[in-house]
Amino acid sequence: MSVTFELPESHRTHQEAVRQFCEEEVEPHVDAYEKEGTFPIEVVNRVAEAGFHGVQYSTDYDGLGLDYLSYAITIEEISRSWKLLAGTASIAGSLVGYPINEFGAEWQREEWLKKICSGTWIPALALTEPNAGSDAASLETTANRDGDEYVLDGQKVWTTNGSIADFLVVAARTGEGEDHNGVSLLGIPNPQSRDGITFVREIPCMEGDTAIETELRFDRVHIPAENVIGDRGRGFRYVMEGLDIGRIGTAAQGVGVAQAAFDASRQFADTREQFGQPIREFQGISFKLADMATEIEASRLLTYSAAAKRDRGARVTTEAAMAKTKATDVAMDVATEAVQIHGSRGYSKEYPVERHMRVAKGMQIYEGTNEINRLVIANRLYE
């Protein structure tokens, strides 16, 4: 009996379509934006309009109506061209889109999810706070009930795309308990025009000036009570479920970045000559390439496997954590070796591999650091 791990025909077709889109609509713009250091809103909008912010959501809500495996493939291909755009697509498709799709009211899916899937809105998730990072359940932002409204007070950091977002999902304490049981999710359309929301600063980060990482303050922001997503006090559980999907997305980002770093290295090693021969003919280089290719394939299989299991309706907390940890550690290792293979050129900003190395580091930190993901895996080993 032969065993094959190839993608089904339908998924290969989708993969080719996303690849072609990225080659035509994304790659021609990367260098200019990275040089300028500006957020590429026009390119992000094009990706969103192509449906890549809502791949696995129903066509009823302007999604593509595909599955989680297609979501993973989409994020991987976008990341291979430009990780910045894959991160934005993954947030829309998982951390923000998932709780609304799974637990939100029908009107929230009609009004909010539709705008996210169609690309009308760029969304953001505000969970992390100065005193609540890995221990996210200890967050201090409060949303106190006042008649038909909640009044939101607090501070958030590292909200990706926070200052340009058309829609924020904010995790806040609504009083049901001191621990994770007291957290709810609130949706805030058009945050930029709302009284009491201050975009304090953009946090300069290793990814460079194209990335938008925001610090936010909420001072007595009035939110209609109906904007709570799902049940009050269950928001932390919703975030954790959304993170299962987000971690598949981050794993796919890792695979895409690693593949891009490998592709650049393979080509460079073929054309760069020293001692009268292409450097790929030195075993010290060819073994690096062999290890890179092997590790990327292992990461891809873990990522696809987690997505396919989710498509069968199962919870994938362990599998998503494994895929995220492996694929982002591999992305970091592969990108570091890619810089080494490129020698001094790899260290310059004139070749893409230094960017791959910088963005890979971020992926080991967000959506749960890889230490926290190892904790998630370890905690389930004896269940």
Ligand SMILES: Cc1cc2nc3c(=O)[nH]c(=O)nc-3n(C[C@H](O)[C@H](O)[C@H](O)COP(=O)(O)OP(=O)(O)OC[C@H]3O[C@@H](n4cnc5c(N)ncnc54)[C@H](O)[C@@H]3O)c2cc1C
């Ligand atoms: C590029 C980027 C984008 C991000 N985007 C968003 C976003 O859109 N929305 C959002 O809400 N947040 C976002 N974050 C925040 C991110 O989720 C947090 O940075 C992350 O959860 C870690 O929190 P922290 O930075 O406070 O680190 P800390 O929790 O302070 O951790 C510091 C170190 O201690 C380790 N550590 C902590 N606890 C344990 C433990 N129990 N066992 C072992 N080691 C431990 C960590 O692994 C880390 O190495 C983003 C972060 C980055 C870098």
